[in-house]
Amino acid sequence: MQVYTVAQITGYLRDILESDGVLADIWISGEVSNLSESSAGHLYFTLKDEASQMRCVLFNRKRLSVEMENGIAVVAHGRISIYEVSGVVQLYVDMIQPTGVGILHMEFERLKAKLAEEGLFEPSRKRPLPAFPERIGIVTSPGGAVLHDITNIISRRYPLVELVLAPTTVQGESAVPGIINALNALNDRGDIDVIIIARGGGSIEDLWAFNDEKVARAIYFSKAPVISGVGHDTDFTIADFVADKRAPTPSAAAELAVPQGSELELRIQNFVTAMITTLAGRIEQNRQHVDDLADTISTQVKNAVSISQERVRGQELKLYSLSPIDTLQRGYALIQHSATGELVSQISKVERGDMIKVQVSDGQFNSRVTGSKKGLQAWMKDFPSNKH
Amino acid sequence: MDEGLSFEQALKRLEAITEALQKGSMNLEEMLALFEEGAALAKICHQRLNKAELKLSEVQTTFEKDGESEEPA
Numbered sequence: 497m498q499v500y501t502v503a504q505i506t507g508y509l510r511d512i513l514e515s516d517g518v519l520a521d522i523w524i525s526g527e528v529s530n531l532s533e534s535s536a537g538h539l540y541f542t543l544k545d546e547a548s549q550m551r552c553v554l555f556n557r558k559r560l561s562v563e564m565e566n567g568i569a570v571v572a573h574g575r576i577s578i579y580e581v582s583g584v585v586q587l588y589v590d591m592i593q594p595t596g597v598g599i600l601h602m603e604f605e606r607l608k609a610k611l612a613e614e615g616l617f618e619p620s621r622k623r624p625l626p627a628f629p630e631r632i633g634i635v636t637s638p639g640g641a642v643l644h645d646i647t648n649i650i651s652r653r654y655p656l657v658e659l660v661l662a663p664t665t666v667q668g669e670s671a672v673p674g675i676i677n678a679l680n681a682l683n684d685r686g687d688i689d690v691i692i693i694a695r696g697g698g699s700i701e702d703l704w705a706f707n708d709e710k711v712a713r714a715i716y717f718s719k720a721p722v723i724s725g726v727g728h729d730t731d732f733t734i735a736d737f738v739a740d741k742r743a744p745t746p747s748a749a750a751e752l753a754v755p756q757g758s759e760l761e762l763r764i765q766n767f768v769t770a771m772i773t774t775l776a777g778r779i780e781q782n783r784q785h786v787d788d789l790a791d792t793i794s795t796q797v798k799n800a801v802s803i804s805q806e807r808v809r810g811q812e813l814k815l816y817s818l819s820p821i822d823t824l825q826r827g828y829a830l831i832q833h834s835a836t837g838e839l840v841s842q843i844s845k846v847e848r849g850d851m852i853k854v855q856v857s858d859g860q861f862n863s864r865v866t867g868s869k870k871g872l873q874a875w876m877k878d879f880p881s882n883k884h
Numbered sequence: 885m886d887e888g889l890s891f892e893q894a895l896k897r898l899e900a901i902t903e904a905l906q907k908g909s910m911n912l913e914e915m916l917a918l919f920e921e922g923a924a925l926a927k928i929c930h931q932r933l934n935k936a937e938l939k940l941s942e943v944q945t946t947f948e949k950d951g952e953s954e955e956p957a
Contacts, residue, residue, distance in 0.1 A: 628892035651938040658939040
């Protein structure tokens with residue numbers, strides 16, 4: 497046997513209370529009494545019913561969804577522990593709801609507020625979905641219509657992907673560990689671009705696994721971005737809030753996960769059209785340029801030819817002026833010895849009786865030498881070519 | 885042409901080629917070569933989209949097939 501101090505016992509009690517799973521996360525209904533507020537803004541009150549009462553303290557007034565006053569009936573959520581200074585067992589409240597709200601709704605609101613405060617729903621942490629995923633993980637039930645719908649939609653829109661199913665139950669007791677296990681199995685592969693977590697419609701109880709805190713955290717810590725498609729578009733689950741993208745239904749989640757094939761076809765076609773237009777334009781420009789060059793060249797060749805022609809004509813004229821034809825037309829004759837063909841330019845070249853050919857401007861005639869006489873006629877003596 | 889190109893890579897390359905062509909700062913031979921590549925890429929993209937068949941696989945999870953099938957069809 498041993499004697500303990502009071503502090504030892506209250507410490508021991510605290511350890512027992514705080515290690516109990518039920519007491520750590522508990523909803524308690526009762527009537528508010530002895531309500532008081534400390535200068536720091538903390539609320540102290542007692543929850544009581546016909547048989548018993550319990551001390552309560554609320555430090556964070558943000559989670560207060562009722563106007564607190566003595567006598568009202570509420571449901572408070574929190575953990576049970578012992579305040580060692582006074583040795584009082586009390587409920588450390590983190591949320592108060594009015595009575596009459598279903599427990600699941602209260603739990604939903606509580607978890608939503610808690611995770612929102614922790615930053616799990618922050619828009620800034622939402623990751624963008626890949627534009628062209630290659631491998632899509634699907635966390636859902638393997639037998640249901642949901643998987644069938646998702647497969648159909650993705651197959652129709654963008655069949656370039658591989659779907660990797662991580663089968664799990666999606667309701668009942670095994671759903672929470674099943675969903676978490678499926679998410680982990682996909683993330684462990686390391687090659688999944690985006691994960692769809694989906695379930696068809698159902699009651700709030702049916703969808704409850706998607707409002708579980710551990711599932712929410714598993715989604716938050718998923719390496720691949722997560723698209724949630726749970727229930728119908730009027731159903732909001734905690735999984736929807738924490739997912740990188742919320743789709744109103746499983747089918748919508750499939751549509752969000754992949755690009756639209758027909759839009760891509762159109763885009764590719766537009767690229768091709770743009771390429772052809774650009775290239776055709778450039779070819780037309782080049783053709784124009786070649787035409788222009790050809791025009792320039794042909795003009796220059798023409799000019800060059802006509803310049804040459806001018807020059808040839810000039811030479812021709814010069815040549816004509818030097819030919820004997822003009823001289824013959826003026827009445828002179830060209831005389832050749834008929835036998836030898838030699839030009840007769842002196843009387844010594846012929847003898848009496850020789851035949852000569854006389855060439856005049858329009859023809860020739862034959863003649864015979866009948867005599868010769870030396871010496872020029874008087875007017876010829878001054879002719880320049882005889883001056884020497 | 886690299887047949888091992890992913891669809892995304894092919895599409896991005898096609899986009900880049902179209903832009904480069906439209907900038908027009910190259911000669912006709914270069915443009916023609918790029919056009920040829922772009923046309924081949926477009927063909928690959930179309931083929932991939934039209935001929936692809938969705939692949940399905942499964943990862944091992946704790947799910948057991950003989951477990952209750954709870955979800956309504």
